[in-house]
Amino acid sequence: SVNGARLWDSLMEMAKIGATPKGGVCRLALTDLDKQGRDLFVRWAKEAGCTITVDRMGNVFARRAGIDDSLPPVVTGSHADSQPTGGRFDGIYGVLGGLEVIRSLNDRGIRTRRAIETVIWTNEEGSRFAPAMVASGVFAGVFTEEYGLSRADVDGKTVGEELKRIGYAGDIPCGGRPIHAAFELHIEQGPILEAEGKTIGVVHAAQGQRWYEVVLTGQESHAGPTPMPRRRDALLGTARVIQTVNEIGLKYAPYACATVGMVQVHPNSRNVIPGRVFFTIDFRHPEDAVLAQMDADLRAAVAQIAESGKLELTKLEQIFYYKPVAFDADCVASVRAAAQRFGYSHREIVSGAGHDACYLAQVAPTSMVFVPCVGGISHNEIEDATPEWIEAGANVLLHAMLERAQS
Amino acid sequence: SVNGARLWDSLMEMAKIGATPKGGVCRLALTDLDKQGRDLFVRWAKEAGCTITVDRMGNVFARRAGIDDSLPPVVTGSHADSQPTGGRFDGIYGVLGGLEVIRSLNDRGIRTRRAIETVIWTNEEGSRFAPAMVASGVFAGVFTEEYGLSRADVDGKTVGEELKRIGYAGDIPCGGRPIHAAFELHIEQGPILEAEGKTIGVVHAAQGQRWYEVVLTGQESHAGPTPMPRRRDALLGTARVIQTVNEIGLKYAPYACATVGMVQVHPNSRNVIPGRVFFTIDFRHPEDAVLAQMDADLRAAVAQIAESGKLELTKLEQIFYYKPVAFDADCVASVRAAAQRFGYSHREIVSGAGHDACYLAQVAPTSMVFVPCVGGISHNEIEDATPEWIEAGANVLLHAMLERAQS
Ligand SMILES: NC(=O)NCCC(=O)O
Ligand SMILES: NC(=O)NCCC(=O)O
Numbered sequence: 071s072v073n074g075a076r077l078w079d080s081l082m083e084m085a086k087i088g089a090t091p092k093g094g095v096c097r098l099a100l101t102d103l104d105k106q107g108r109d110l111f112v113r114w115a116k117e118a119g120c121t122i123t124v125d126r127m128g129n130v131f132a133r134r135a136g137i138d139d140s141l142p143p144v145v146t147g148s149h150a151d152s153q154p155t156g157g158r159f160d161g162i163y164g165v166l167g168g169l170e171v172i173r174s175l176n177d178r179g180i181r182t183r184r185a186i187e188t189v190i191w192t193n194e195e196g197s198r199f200a201p202a203m204v205a206s207g208v209f210a211g212v213f214t215e216e217y218g219l220s221r222a223d224v225d226g227k228t229v230g231e232e233l234k235r236i237g238y239a240g241d242i243p244c245g246g247r248p249i250h251a252a253f254e255l256h257i258e259q260g261p262i263l264e265a266e267g268k269t270i271g272v273v274h275a276a277q278g279q280r281w282y283e284v285v286l287t288g289q290e291s292h293a294g295p296t297p298m299p300r301r302r303d304a305l306l307g308t309a310r311v312i313q314t315v316n317e318i319g320l321k322y323a324p325y326a327c328a329t330v331g332m333v334q335v336h337p338n339s340r341n342v343i344p345g346r347v348f349f350t351i352d353f354r355h356p357e358d359a360v361l362a363q364m365d366a367d368l369r370a371a372v373a374q375i376a377e378s379g380k381l382e383l384t385k386l387e388q389i390f391y392y393k394p395v396a397f398d399a400d401c402v403a404s405v406r407a408a409a410q411r412f413g414y415s416h417r418e419i420v421s422g423a424g425h426d427a428c429y430l431a432q433v434a435p436t437s438m439v440f441v442p443c444v445g446g447i448s449h450n451e452i453e454d455a456t457p458e459w460i461e462a463g464a465n466v467l468l469h470a471m472l473e474r475a476q477s
Numbered sequence: 478s479v480n481g482a483r484l485w486d487s488l489m490e491m492a493k494i495g496a497t498p499k500g501g502v503c504r505l506a507l508t509d510l511d512k513q514g515r516d517l518f519v520r521w522a523k524e525a526g527c528t529i530t531v532d533r534m535g536n537v538f539a540r541r542a543g544i545d546d547s548l549p550p551v552v553t554g555s556h557a558d559s560q561p562t563g564g565r566f567d568g569i570y571g572v573l574g575g576l577e578v579i580r581s582l583n584d585r586g587i588r589t590r591r592a593i594e595t596v597i598w599t600n601e602e603g604s605r606f607a608p609a610m611v612a613s614g615v616f617a618g619v620f621t622e623e624y625g626l627s628r629a630d631v632d633g634k635t636v637g638e639e640l641k642r643i644g645y646a647g648d649i650p651c652g653g654r655p656i657h658a659a660f661e662l663h664i665e666q667g668p669i670l671e672a673e674g675k676t677i678g679v680v681h682a683a684q685g686q687r688w689y690e691v692v693l694t695g696q697e698s699h700a701g702p703t704p705m706p707r708r709r710d711a712l713l714g715t716a717r718v719i720q721t722v723n724e725i726g727l728k729y730a731p732y733a734c735a736t737v738g739m740v741q742v743h744p745n746s747r748n749v750i751p752g753r754v755f756f757t758i759d760f761r762h763p764e765d766a767v768l769a770q771m772d773a774d775l776r777a778a779v780a781q782i783a784e785s786g787k788l789e790l791t792k793l794e795q796i797f798y799y800k801p802v803a804f805d806a807d808c809v810a811s812v813r814a815a816a817q818r819f820g821y822s823h824r825e826i827v828s829g830a831g832h833d834a835c836y837l838a839q840v841a842p843t844s845m846v847f848v849p850c851v852g853g854i855s856h857n858e859i860e861d862a863t864p865e866w867i868e869a870g871a872n873v874l875l876h877a878m879l880e881r882a883q884s
Contacts, residue, residue: 153744153746153748153749154744154745154746154749155697155743155744155749155752195746195748196747196748197744197746197747197748197749200747202748258702259699259701259702259703260699260701260702260703260704261702261703261704261707277701279701281747281748289854289857290562290856290857290858291853291854291855291856291857292666292667292829292830292855292856293734293736293738293759293761293856294666294667294684294686294734294759294761294828294829294830294831295665295666295667295668295734295828295829295830295853295855296666296667296668296734296829296853297667297668297731297734298723298726298727298730298731298733298734298735300668300853303723303736305719305737305738305740306719306720306723306737308716308719309715309716309717309719309720310716310720312712312713312715312716313713313716313717313720316705316710316713319705320705323705324704324705326705327700327701327702327703327704327705328705329700329710329748329750330712330713330751331700331712331742331745331746331747331748331749331750331751332742332745332746332747333712333740333742333745334745335738335739335740336562337560337561337562338561338738338739338740338741339560339561339602339604339738339739339856340603340604340607340688340738340739340757340759341560341602341603341604341609341688341736341738341759341830341856342560342561342562342604342738342856342857343736343738343856344737344738345562345857350747352700352701352747352748354700354701421701421702422699422701422702422703423699423701423702423748424701446698446702446703446707447696447698448698448699448702449697449698449699449700449746449748449749449750450696450697450698450749450752451697
């Protein structure tokens with residue numbers, strides 16, 4: 071089994087980089103803090119004897135050589151970037167859990183037939199640069215490198231520029247090489263495991279997602295002398311869409327999720343009727359057909375809201391879409407077997423979040439290991455997990471990987 | 478009569494400072510551009526023989542001496558700051574119209590019994606620093622200098638600091654001296670005059686206003702794995718309040734106005750359920766009693782929305798309030814008489830916007846002159862007015878002031 075205390079200590083050390091007042095982290099993709107986090111991981115991985123490579127999307131691979139190093143490796147890892155007010159475990163647990171697997175194998179002098187790689191995938195959160203999981207998406211051939219490198223933040227800075235700036239623009243191509251099996255360790259980010267008192271989630275599937283960008287345009291005008299009937303208030307229209315998005319989420323209960331997370335009002339002045347609003351929508355459902363219905367409902371409602379509010383629907387664009395993912399049955403079985411070996415309580419679970427593993431699943435047999443998180447809360451500074459859960463998840467990862475790395 | 482071409486040229490020259498792509502201006506209060514606008518006015522006023530003084534709130538007084546300079550002066554002026562995407566006439570027309578009155582008196586060598594002063598009032602818009610008209614409010618004794626100087630923008634910079642930085646922190650006290658009569662020339666900023674084909678608005682009253690700041694707090698959480706029923710979405714609550722504000726505006730038709738102009742979502746990330754939203758509300762009505770009912774409706778609705786959305790109402794504060802203003806009957810008569818003298822079509826009108834004149838009315842006999850604006854549009858880069866309207870308004874101002882300055 072792994073060294074749970076060492077893993078916990080590494081997590082707490084890493085959490086100092088970008089630490090926030092309420093105990094979380096802010097380590098947005100490709101900022102100076104993200105660089106510091108990457109540097110720390112690279113140092114630790116080198117100390118554990120790994121070879122480091124960085125690809126053109128800035129994905130960092132720490133490789134522990136196998137007995138037959140020409141065989142496709144077994145891969146794990148996750149992301150080191152965070153939400154603006156993110157937690158200490160989201161993503162980085164999968165990275166340092168992978169490092170702990172390597173350290174534990176070193177402790178015991180175990181050599182594996184296949185190489186083992188622990189990866190930091192660039193910009194998984196999709197917060198600074200949309201969409202999420204863009205670099206694992208490029209690795210899996212879903213997006214081109216050109217597309218990935220040209221994603222821009224709200225200030226117009228691109229992934230490519232920022233990778234260069236922080237010194238993580240590698241020169242090897244992103245993807246295009248075989249992987250024998252992939253596993254990702256992550257906190258659940260939802261309430262199910264904790265509510266049912268289960269330690270391990272055996273992740274057999276992930277919800278599908280559709281992300282949208284919307285711009286409603288009305289007419290800026292003075293909040294005082296402009297009579298109500300003459301107004302073309304882009305924010306009022308946006309408020310109606312926000313409620314509609316919520317209604318769509320409720321309509322396809324219990325599995326649908328529907329969220330407006332980001333709103334930018336123009337000119338955002340107290341006594342000006344807003345003339346333009348940019349906002350985003352995030353739809354999720356485990357069934358692709360339902361996701362398509364949600365899309366149709368949204369488009370009909372937004373068109374009607376724009377018309378009745380005398381607004382122009384300047385943009386309604388689906389900028390990100392992936393179908394529900396079914397993970398590889400053999401990899402799922404490896405996770406289940408590892409949980410059983412340790413006698414951990416476990417259940418099959420569908421991931422509500424997107425993960426780099428969802429893209430890897432397109433090019434390699436893949437599965438995930440979940441552990442609970444306190445109150446089901448994630449994407450929040452107060453995100454938390456117990457040392458017991460953290461250790462248990464890494465133990466399951468170790469054994470699932472070991473089984474595959476010897477085959 | 479005034480020199481309309483000169484006034485128009487001065488307006489166009491001033492509009493270069495902070496010019497925006499769509500033909501408007503962005504000259505936010507106490508920015509470098511505001512300083513440039515003030516400097517240009519000061520130069521022109523000195524060239525017209527005026528003495529310049531600046532008070533502690535940064536209000537700039539350009540004084541043309543009277544025959545009996547010990548008598549209280551007749552005052553005009555308005556503001557030089559703009560909205561983020563403001564027009565070329567809002568405010569600055571009243572400042573340069575006042576300058577044109579002085580220039581015209583110079584042209585004809587007319588000496589007035591009382592001094593004439595044209596003023597730039599600091600931060601009228603209330604966009605960079607809330608509330609609006611803060612410096613004329615201090616002048617009128619409604620706010621203390623301390624309150625006025627401590628107003629802060631979203632970055633925490635205060636009026637006092639920014640006045641020092643741009644060199645407009647004067648050392649004479651703000652207010653506390655007698656004014657014989659005051660007039661403010663302004664574009665209507667609403668649709669009435671243009672719709673009725675009237676050139677001059679004889680402003681006898683102004684609507685009352687209540688401004689609010691609201692903070693709703695929910696719980697940040699992941700947009701994917703957080704089931705709809707568990708959510709405490711602060712943006713969804715905000716969307717409901719935005720709709721309620723609009724309903725309150727419609728309920729007290731035809732005179733009520735109700736606007737949400739500014740929204741800041743936290744953390745404003747696409748895949749995070751918003752945990753906290755700050756937003757503002759602007760209520761207006763010509764009758765104080767109705768404004769009080771609107772306030773009561775708002776408080777009841779927001780409490781209910783917070784409760785049903787499992788949100789905390791962290792803040793619901795009225796940060797700005799003034800009662801409807803009735804302007805001085807004699808000053809109103811002076812404006813009406815001046816319009817009649819020129820044969821301009823005119824009508825009595827209630828100001829929908831707040832103006833520095835509304836505060837001056839508390840310490841001096843005051844009235845206003847309105848001219849139409851194209852399409853009733855203001856607080857918008859496309860705000861426009863014809864040279865004929867601009868000249869007509871200045872002619873009315875000249876004669877109204879002249880009548881009072883000789884008395
Ligand atoms: N795990 C995680 O938070 N991923 C971000 C992408 C998503 O929103 O699902
Ligand atoms: N005239 C003007 O736009 N004043 C700003 C204050 C208000 O919103 O009424």
